[in-house]
Amino acid sequence: MGIGGDAAAIPLAFEHLGHRYRRNRPWALREVSLEIPEGSITALVGANGAGKSTLIRSCLGFERPNEGRVLVYGLDPRRDRAAVVSSIGYVPQATALYRGLTIDDHFAMAKTARPAFDTGFARAHVERIGLATSRRVGELSGGEQAQVALALALAGRSPLLLLDEPLASLDPLARRDFLTALLADVRGRGATAVLSSHIVTDVEQACDRLVVLADGQLVLSDAVATARERYRIVAAEALDGGAVIGRFAGPDGSMLALVDGGTVGRQATLEEVVLGHLAARRSAPRLAA
Amino acid sequence: MIRAAWVTLKLHRIELIVAATLALVTAAWAVWVEVRMAGVTPPAACMDILITRGYEALGDCTGPVRAWGTILVEAGDNFRITTEFLPFVAGALVGVPIIAGEIESRTTGMAWSLNPSRTRWLVRQLVPVALVAGLTLLATGVAAEAIEHDNEAWSGGYRDVINIGHYGTGLVARGFGVFGIGLGIGALVGRQLPAFLLSVALGLGFLTGLTGVRDAWFASHEAHVLGAEYGVPTGWVWQAPDGAVLTDKAATALVPPELVAQDEGQMQPVHAATWLEEHGYTQLSVGISVDVAMGWAPYEAIAYVLLGASSIGVAVWLVNRRRPA
Numbered sequence: 378m379g380i381g382g383d384a385a386a387i388p389l390a391f392e393h394l395g396h397r398y399r400r401n402r403p404w405a406l407r408e409v410s411l412e413i414p415e416g417s418i419t420a421l422v423g424a425n426g427a428g429k430s431t432l433i434r435s436c437l438g439f440e441r442p443n444e445g446r447v448l449v450y451g452l453d454p455r456r457d458r459a460a461v462v463s464s465i466g467y468v469p470q471a472t473a474l475y476r477g478l479t480i481d482d483h484f485a486m487a488k489t490a491r492p493a494f495d496t497g498f499a500r501a502h503v504e505r506i507g508l509a510t511s512r513r514v515g516e517l518s519g520g521e522q523a524q525v526a527l528a529l530a531l532a533g534r535s536p537l538l539l540l541d542e543p544l545a546s547l548d549p550l551a552r553r554d555f556l557t558a559l560l561a562d563v564r565g566r567g568a569t570a571v572l573s574s575h576i577v578t579d580v581e582q583a584c585d586r587l588v589v590l591a592d593g594q595l596v597l598s599d600a601v602a603t604a605r606e607r608y609r610i611v612a613a614e615a616l617d618g619g620a621v622i623g624r625f626a627g628p629d630g631s632m633l634a635l636v637d638g639g640t641v642g643r644q645a646t647l648e649e650v651v652l653g654h655l656a657a658r659r660s661a662p663r664l665a666a
Numbered sequence: 667m668i669r670a671a672w673v674t675l676k677l678h679r680i681e682l683i684v685a686a687t688l689a690l691v692t693a694a695w696a697v698w699v700e701v702r703m704a705g706v707t708p709p710a711a712c713m714d715i716l717i718t719r720g721y722e723a724l725g726d727c728t729g730p731v732r733a734w735g736t737i738l739v740e741a742g743d744n745f746r747i748t749t750e751f752l753p754f755v756a757g758a759l760v761g762v763p764i765i766a767g768e769i770e771s772r773t774t775g776m777a778w779s780l781n782p783s784r785t786r787w788l789v790r791q792l793v794p795v796a797l798v799a800g801l802t803l804l805a806t807g808v809a810a811e812a813i814e815h816d817n818e819a820w821s822g823g824y825r826d827v828i829n830i831g832h833y834g835t836g837l838v839a840r841g842f843g844v845f846g847i848g849l850g851i852g853a854l855v856g857r858q859l860p861a862f863l864l865s866v867a868l869g870l871g872f873l874t875g876l877t878g879v880r881d882a883w884f885a886s887h888e889a890h891v892l893g894a895e896y897g898v899p900t901g902w903v904w905q906a907p908d909g910a911v912l913t914d915k916a917a918t919a920l921v922p923p924e925l926v927a928q929d930e931g932q933m934q935p936v937h938a939a940t941w942l943e944e945h946g947y948t949q950l951s952v953g954i955s956v957d958v959a960m961g962w963a964p965y966e967a968i969a970y971v972l973l974g975a976s977s978i979g980v981a982v983w984l985v986n987r988r989r990p991a
Contacts, residue, residue: 437779439990459782467779473772473991475677482673489670489790490781529780 385451388537388569389413389436395444396431405431406593409445413571413586418563420580420601421573422651423590429573430470432590433541437465449537463491466530470541472522476515480508480525484532491533499532506554520551527555532563538563538570544579556583581647589651591658601647607648608635611642623656671794678795681763685756689802692748696809699741703816706733717823735820741813749832751812753803753841754873758865760799761848762858764791765985769856774990784985792978796845799839807837824896824956827880830963831873831970843970844869846977853984876969880962889952899953907946917942 394409401512406428411471421429422634435447438454438461447454454461474483480503486493500510506524512568514522514607523543530538544552560583563570574580577587587604589597611625613632627633635645635653645653675682708716712727724731765788768774781787811831818825831840848865855861881900889900891911904917918926921938929935939949 439775458784462779463782465779467775469775469779471772471773471775473776475771475773476676477679478673482676485669485673487780488776489667490787526776527775533780632927 384525384545385541386415387412387570388415388447388450390448391432391435392448393445394432394442394447396428396435396442398426398438401612404593406435406442406590407444409590409593409595411588411595411598412664413569415569417569417586418560418570418572418579418584419586419588420584421571421588421590422577422580423575424655425575427575427590429575429590430541431593433467433539433571433573436539437462437467464535464537465649466533466535466538468526468530468538468540468543472519472526472546474514474522474525477513479511479513480512481513483529484510485650486531487533493534495532495534498534499528502528502531502558505558506533519546520548520554523547523551523555524558527558531559534566536566536568539571540572540577542573544574545578552579554658556580559583560571579649587647587650588655591655594658594660595653597650600630602652605644605647608653609639609642610634610645610653611636623653623660625652625656628636670790674791674794675798677748678718678760678763678767678791681759682795682798685799686802687757688756689799689806692745692752693802693806693809695741695745695748696806696813699745700809700816703734703737706730706737708734708931713819716818720822728788736814738816738820745813746829746832749806749837752806753837754844754866754869756799756803757841757846758848758862758869758982760795761792761845762850762865764788764795764849764851765860765981766852766856768859769852769991770858772991774988778990780934785982788982788985792849796842799845800842803838803841804835810834810837817934822896827898827956827959827962830960831966836963836967839967839970839974840869840873843872843973843977846974846981847872849981850977850984853981853988856988866937870900872970872973876966879969880966883962883965884954884959887954887958889954892951892953895955897951897953897955898959900953901952903950903952904942905948907949911950912947917947920945923971 389412391409391411394406395404396406397404409428409432421432423429431440433624435442436449436454438458441455444598449461450464452461478486481500482498484494484496485536487499488496503510503524506521508517508521508524514525517525523546527540527543529612530540538559544555559570559572562568571588572584581587581601585601587597587599587601588595599607608622611634616634616636620639622635622637624634633649635649635656636642693989708727708730712724712731715723715725715727721728721731768777777787780786814825814829814833817829844865847868848861851865851868852858852861855864884898885900887900891903892899902914904912904914906912912920918935918938921941925937925941926935928937943949945981
């Protein structure tokens, strides 16, 4: 997939992206070509080690691709790092805040780094969930720290938000609070967001696009609504040919098959769409070193 | 900007407090020595005799000058060793955590995603820390300068070249050099303890190397027979019984070869020297004057400033290429 039209208008474009951390190690990403449209909220889903973090980090210039390239609003993060980083609000996988500093100290640092940082917005965000900005980060729970990290990312007013498994360490209520705050801001501003998770049910309500990675390869990129309409679930033993994507065990242990199109069976849930594609990938040869 | 600087200082408060405490306690030690000495300051005339004619000529002044000098001597080597190591320890202590601490605590991902320019991020981190550490080291340098001034009087009006870098801005320059090394090694290693130990070792290694350069610089100046003059020895010559002055090589050529052979591989040519002395030759020290030798001090300071600046440059280069945790 190439970049069509005005590259600068596309928040994120990956062209045949390949990355591996060391020679003789398996590829963390291989031949990933993808565009993330403006104003979309994309769920980046895959198992642990699928390459989600590598993909997100390559957008910030944190990883140097071995093959292909990444473009952020038409810019290469390695060459135009300042412009690219300015356009991104990022929540790292492990909430990496300064434990000895207060929430307000973090906001002061962010304001110095980015003059456009909206301290009032950031304060309002954390105060809305009952956090005093004078509290030290080391005293906060994982969910509270995630909210501070989200406030730092959102208050930068960046047009592109990259959130690397921000929900992984949160309890269900904290997940709901996090997603509600994220959606209100992103939809309100018309920003673009990419939200990675290894659990599809975490993000399916929030996202309008779905990207699935498995073993470093792109296995699905589609609008959530299209994916729900397109794929169907059929009991594996009832299959008589057709476009089977993948087979996997259902909740009751019976084998299910995800099929592309047709009218047999029932409409697949988003989780089943992901499971079917991951199962298909599992039966394909893995990326060699 | 002030708020951001304050946050940076707060972030590095532990290492800054430790380094500043070390520096200020050393400064307080010097002040305490000075205050005690001020209480027993000998009359100016006695100090004049000490400086112009030496300790042996003090006469009635011996008692007051000895009481004054004893306080200085008590501080003596301990103070000298402290001011020798302080800039290396303090510089590495505050320099290493600026990058290595961030890498170790895995905060680089957030910090470098918030800051469009990593170079500016690094400058914002290091400037407040370097200023505070530099000011506390300067306080130590000023206090140690007073001690060195008294040492100069006690030594009959001469400074000791061994103490270059132990006081004044020379001490701050040493601290800055090691601060830069700490920053660079911290960026390279990414772990605080190994980076700290390595930085101190490299700082001391640089000092050793620089001492060699210093000695070569001393030797590059025209040496003269020191005689009774206080100076910095760079070698020796032999005076023949007839008053002629021979170089060490020329004098050794007069010694029977079997004795010279016995001295081979020895630190000191004892057999040759003994033979020459038995035959009426006198060994004389040659060297340069203290005034000339003290001209080395600004070169040493410049060397450390250049070391610090180039190490900071390396740190900037590494930070811009490093993969955040």
